Amino acid sequence: MISVRNLKVRYGDLQVVEDLSLDLFEGEILSLVGPSGCGKTTIVKAILGLIPYEGNVLISTSSVGYCPQKDVLFDWMTVYENAALPLILRGKKATENVKELIERFGLSGFEDKRPYQLSGGMRQRLSVLRAVLSGKDLLVLDEPFSSVDAYTRKKLQIWLSEEIHRMKSSAILITHDVEEAVFLSDRILVLSPRPTKVLREILVPFPKPRTLEVLSDPLFSELEKKILEILMNQL
Template identity: 40%
Template sequence: MSLEIHDISKSFEDNHVLSNINFSVKDGEFVSLLGPSGSGKSTLFSIIGGMSQPSGGSIYLDREKINGKRGSISYMPQSSSLFPWRTILDNVVLGQEIAGKVDKEKALEMIERAGLKGYENSYPRQLSGGMKQRVSFIRSLLSPQSLILLDEPFSALDEFTRTKMQKWLLSIWEEHKRSILFITHNIEEAIFLSDRIIILSNKPATVKKEFIIPFDRPRDVNLLLSEEFLTWKKKIYEEM
C-alpha cells in the first residue's frame, strides 16, 4: 500500500510545526524519519492517522485522500499500549476484533514466531519491555491495514534488547512486506532497518534530505561494524 504526503503543513496558532512536507512510501517499503526532538514527527503521524487535521496539504493512501480519516493505518506508539486487563492473545487480536474478523489461529502462530509461546494467556504485567513490544508489533501486523506507523518503538529498551528487537522486526517484516514508516532519533537504527531515510529540519519542519540506503537484504548485525556502514552514519550525521 503506497502513501503520498503532499505539501503538509501544521500550525497551532502561532506555533508553526510542519511546513510543506512532501514524500512518499512505496508498497512494501521501509522508510525512516529522522529529525531533531520537537521537529514535528509525531505530529505528522497523528495527521497521517487521521487524529489531527493538517493546516494545509493532502495525504493519499493508494491514491485515496485520507485527511481526517481514522482507521486507514496501523499505529504502534513508543510505549506498547497494551490493555492490562486483556491477555496477550486478546491484545494481539484487538485490531482484527475492531475490523470484525478475528483469526486466533493466525494470532497464535505469530505469537509463537515471536518467541512468546506459552504466554498467550498471560497479562502485560508479566512480560518484559521487549516482550511487550513484540506483542504490540504483532497486533499491528495482524490488523487489516497495510501501512504501519512505528513511533520510536524501541527507544525505551537497552542496547542489547534493542538490537535483538531490530533483527526480529526485520525478519518478520521481510516475510510479510507491509509498508512501514518509522520514527527514530537513532541514526544506526535508521540505516540498519530502512530502504530510505528522510531527514526533517528543525521546526517548522521541512524535508531537508533523502537518502537511499544501498545495503542488501536480509541484513546482519555485522553490518553495523563495517566501514561502509560507518561512512553512511557519518554522512547522515553531518546532514542532521
C-alpha cells in the same frame, strides 16, 4: 504506497510542519529522523488522518498497522486479548492467525499473562504484533524499540527486518537512533527542527533482511556519520 504533498500542520499558534512532501514506495522502509519535538509523530498522525492538516495525502491501501510512540497495551487484558484487539474491534473472531503470530513473535507460553508481567522487549514485540493484526501492507512504527537495552534493541531490529521482509510490508519508521535508521531502512529522511522540513534524503543500499554483517560495511558508518553531521549542523 503513500504520497504526501505540501503538508502543513499546526497546533493552535504552533506551526509544526510547514511544507513537507514525501513518498513511500511499495515494499520500502522509510525512516524519519530528526530532533526531539521537530514533528515526526505529528507527521505520521497527519498521514494516518488522526489529526487535522492541510495539503494532500494519498495512501493506496487500507491495510494499515500503527504502533504509536507510547505503547497502548491494556493491563486488564491478557497478552492474547491485547494482541487480538484489532480483530475483536472489527467484530472478527480471533483465529489461528493470532496464535501463529504470537509464536512467531516469541510470545508463546505468555498468552494468559498480563502486559505488566512481560519484559520491555516482549511488550514492544506485542505492540508490533497488534499493529500487524490491524493491517500489514503498511506499518507505521513510532519509536518501536525506545525502551530496551542496546543488545535487546539490536535483536529486535534484526527480528523486525526479517518480519517486514517476510510479510512484504511497506513501512514508515520513526526513530531517534541514527544507527537503527541506517540498519533498518531503504531510505532515510533527515528532518529539521520545527517547523520541520526535509533537510536531506539518504539512500541505504544494503540488501534486506538485514543482518549484523552490514555493521562492518564501511558504508554503514559513513552513512551514520553523514546523518549525524546533518543533524548536528542544525543545533
